[in-house]
Amino acid sequence: MKLDGVPSRTIWLEPDGWSVGIIDQTLLPHKLVRPALKTVEDAARAIKTMQVRGAPLIGVAAAYGVALAMRADASDASLDHAIAFLGEQRPTAVNLRWALEDLRATLGPLAPSVRAASAYARAAALADDDIETCRKIGVNGLALIQEIARRKGGRPVNVLTHCNAGWLACVDWGTATSPIYHAHDAGIPVHVWVDETRPRNQGAALTAFELLQHGVAHSLIADNAGGHFMQHGDVDLVIVGTDRVTANGDVANKIGTYLKALAAHDTGVPFYVALPYSTIDWRTGKGCDIPIEERSADEVLSVQGRLPDGSVGSVLISAEGTHARNPAFDVTPARLVTGFITERGICAASGEGLLSLYPEKTSAAA
Ligand code: MRU
Numbered sequence: 001m002k003l004d005g006v007p008s009r010t011i012w013l014e015p016d017g018w019s020v021g022i023i024d025q026t027l028l029p030h031k032l033v034r035p036a037l038k039t040v041e042d043a044a045r046a047i048k049t050m051q052v053r054g055a056p057l058i059g060v061a062a063a064y065g066v067a068l069a070m071r072a073d074a075s076d077a078s079l080d081h082a083i084a085f086l087g088e089q090r091p092t093a094v095n096l097r098w099a100l101e102d103l104r105a106t107l108g109p110l111a112p113s114v115r116a117a118s119a120y121a122r123a124a125a126l127a128d129d130d131i132e133t134c135r136k137i138g139v140n141g142l143a144l145i146q147e148i149a150r151r152k153g154g155r156p157v158n159v160l161t162h163c164n165a166g167w168l169a170c171v172d173w174g175t176a177t178s179p180i181y182h183a184h185d186a187g188i189p190v191h192v193w194v195d196e197t198r199p200r201n202q203g204a205a206l207t208a209f210e211l212l213q214h215g216v217a218h219s220l221i222a223d224n225a226g227g228h229f230m231q232h233g234d235v236d237l238v239i240v241g242t243d244r245v246t247a248n249g250d251v252a253n254k255i256g257t258y259l260k261a262l263a264a265h266d267t268g269v270p271f272y273v274a275l276p277y278s279t280i281d282w283r284t285g286k287g288c289d290i291p292i293e294e295r296s297a298d299e300v301l302s303v304q305g306r307l308p309d310g311s312v313g314s315v316l317i318s319a320e321g322t323h324a325r326n327p328a329f330d331v332t333p334a335r336l337v338t339g340f341i342t343e344r345g346i347c348a349a350s351g352e353g354l355l356s357l358y359p360e361k362t363s364a365a366a
Contacts, residue, residue: 001167001174001181001214003032009171010057011064011127013120018071020064024051025168029209030306037061040069040082047089047096050200054169055243055279056134059095060127062086066103067119074112079104091291092252092329093243094281099126127171133276134173136343141179141239141274142186144346148236149188156217157183158236160193160226163254164206165241165274175274176239177210179341184216192218193229197254199299199326223256227263238264238271239341245273245280249334249349250287255327261336273332273349274341280354282361287331297324 002008003023012021019036026049027033035051037043043065046052052061069082083100090096106122107115148157165176173181183190192211197203204220211218221229229235238260244252251257251273264271284290301324302314318324337349340357347353355362 001172001210003213009127009131010168011052011060011171013124018068018120020061020068022046022052022061023168025053025206026051026304027312028168028205030312037064037068039072040065040085043068044086044089047086053202054164054166055093055095055241056130056170056175056276057168058090058093059099059278060123060130060171062089062096063099063103063119063123063126066100066107067116067123070107070116070119074115076112079107079115090293092293093279094284095243095276095278098278102126130171130276130278131173133278133343134167134170134175134178137175137274137276137341138173138178138182140343140345141272141341142182144237144270144272144341145179145183145188145190146186149183149190152236154189156189156191158191158193158229158234160195160229160235160238160260160269161207162195162203162226162238162240162257162260163197164202164210165253166207166210168206168210169241174210175241175276175341177207178274179239180211180216181214184214190216192216193226193235194218194220195223195226195256195260196220197256198223199295199303201304202254226260227267230263230267230269235264235267235269238269239274240272242273242275242279243329244284244290245275245340245354246284246287246290247280247282247354248286248351249337249340249354250290251332251334251337251349252287252290252292252329253332255330258330258332258336261332265336270338271336272339272341272346273337276343277358280358280361287333290329290331292330293328295326295328297326300324300326
């Protein structure tokens with residue numbers, strides 16, 4: 001997608017051929033800063049502090065992190081350490097484990113002398129694959145939006161989304177936003193209700209920003225407002241992303257997703273989850289077994305934004321000493337999900353639905 005009119009990716013190799021460029025998403029939308037990752041520690045910190053975030057992007061960033069580690073030391077011990085170290089930075093998005101297992105399978109059998117080059121090539125391949133996968137998710141999801149647009153006779157299709165499952169969360173296109181971008185680019189009038197998504201405000205800071213950059217009509221709403229708009233017929237469709245879908249179709253996503261699914265269920269609004277194959281955890285049977293990341297209470301006790309002097313900082317919103325809890329994700333049961341939008345098509349949100357699109361996983365899931 002475009003950033004200030006220039007086609008951009010969220011992660012790239014710098015002209016030096018080895019350091020890894022990223023967009024520091026903790027400073028968006030107020031500052032556009034593109035730091036370079038030079039060590040595996042830099043990559044781990046970028047994942048942990050959410051300079052890069054979003055399940056698919058975390059996976060690709062970890063793959064490049066392994067490449068940086070191999071450049072410094074390509075021994076077996078270094079490979080083991082890099083994979084363990086990167087893997088422990090964020091627990092919920094399964095794409096992290098998926099990418100690291102891919103890198104282990106690719107590099108493990110190789111001689112140390114060729115591991116660095118192979119790791120860079122594999123990380124680049126995963127980035128390219130993510131773009132193509134997200135593009136296909138968009139093409140498949142477009143059909144849903146087209147059908148609603150036809151029923152509405154040209155009136156805008158209202159899509160609600162939560163968190164940021166846009167191109168900033170991936171390498172390009174996004175998952176939940178890809179059908180929206182495809183619809184917009186096809187001339188279908190589409191309007192997006194953007195949940196602010198406390199505590200980190202990925203909706204306000206990232207989704208609204210990228211929709212604005214691409215020229216897609218949208219309205220930022222407080223997290224508590226979605227149910228109201230659904231009750232009043234102002235939401236045609238909910239599309240969210242996910243950090244992990246278990247073999248039975250349960251969905252982990254940013255905290256608050258479950259409440260939107262409940263409201264959609266009560267009001268009869270279709271609730272879709274857009275995901276790439278790399279987000280399906282075939283080894284975990286149901287959502288209650290997904291590890292839920294608990295982040296710092298400071299994220300709840302304060303809000304980050306642009307301060308009057310133009311700097312980006314945070315302000316306290318509660319009394320000093322207030323206790324807070326900060327689970328970063330919740331699990332939406334499959335029964336509340338209308339369907340999955342994947343790169344292979346749309347399916348029911350269930351184990352059977354997933355296997356209908358990924359039949360090669362039948363024995364793994366059994
Ligand atoms: O904590 P974050 O910002 O990494 O959480 C991101 C989300 O919950 C996204 O919706 C999810 O990763 C899907 S990204 C395509």
